[in-house]
Amino acid sequence: xxxxxxxxxxxxxxxxxxxxxxxxxxxxxxxxxxxxxxxxxxxxxxxxxxxxxxxxxxxxxxxxxxxxxxxxxxxxxxxxxxxxxxxxxxxxxxxxxxxxxxxxxxxxxxxxxxxxxxxxxxxxxxxxxxxxxxxxxxxxxxxxxxxxxxxxxxxxxxxxxxxxxxxxxxxxxxxxxxxxxxxxxxxxxxxxxxxxxxxxxxxxx
Numbered sequence: 001x002x003x004x005x006x007x008x009x010x011x012x013x014x015x016x017x018x019x020x021x022x023x024x025x026x027x028x029x030x031x032x033x034x035x036x037x038x039x040x041x042x043x044x045x046x047x048x049x050x051x052x053x054x055x056x057x058x059x060x061x062x063x064x065x066x067x068x069x070x071x072x073x074x075x076x077x078x079x080x081x082x083x084x085x086x087x088x089x090x091x092x093x094x095x096x097x098x099x100x101x102x103x104x105x106x107x108x109x110x111x112x113x114x115x116x117x118x119x120x121x122x123x124x125x126x127x128x129x130x131x132x133x134x135x136x137x138x139x140x141x142x143x144x145x146x147x148x149x150x151x152x153x154x155x156x157x158x159x160x161x162x163x164x165x166x167x168x169x170x171x172x173x174x175x176x177x178x179x180x181x182x183x184x185x186x187x188x189x190x191x192x193x194x195x196x197x198x199x200x201x202x203x204x205x
Contacts, residue, residue: 002099008064009057010199016046016053018195019188029184033166038080038184045076045084061099065092080185081121083128087200101146105139112136126166128185131157135193147197154193158186 003011019026020043027039048071049056054068069088073081094107112132116122123133134157138149161183 002097003061005058007199007203008061009204012049012057012064013053013066014195014199016049017164017193019043019046019052022188022191024182026188029182029187032181034184037078040186041078041080042084042188043078045081046164048072048075058105060097062092062095063096065089065095068092074082075150079119080188083115083185084188086114086118087111087132101142105136108132108136108139124164126161126164126183126186128183129191130161130164130183131186131189131193147200150191150193151197154190158182158190161186 001051002096023043025039026042030038031035049068051068052071056064059067066089069085069087069090069092072088073085074079085131088111090113091107091111096103096107112129115129115132117125119129121127121129123129131154134153135150138146139152141149159182160193162181163179164183165179166183
């Protein structure tokens, strides 16, 4: 199913507003193990997304995703901009015109691989990939109650970064001291997934 412009607008708006609303929380998480700017940077990026929402939401889904990614690359500082920008742009490039679960899984796999390459990282390093990789596994598994399993996966995977020792990114400089804190990129990925699923739930209720 390909999203209508109306649904596309709701999805983009929900993701942007959710991240902006949680900017303080994301900043606090990043202050514990990073540069302390993840929340502010993501807020700036998604404010730019909202500013162009009318135009973006009317584009084909793949092009809309690429536009979101480009806005994040241009406006978000630090590592988050290139990584989230790569995620959205790669997803938009790989997404088929007629969206199916299988097609979405293939596109998400391509986008996740692009993030791995951009960040020279993988799951287990205490990054956003610790949410993205498990989500891909759920998408690949198919079956019913997909939304519930994706939601649970995002929450559990983000929480699972708390006991990890960071081996990539700024947090890796802390070594053992990075243990005991949730990765801010994992948390922002969780928030984005929940925002998308909330809109889909409300639209199909």
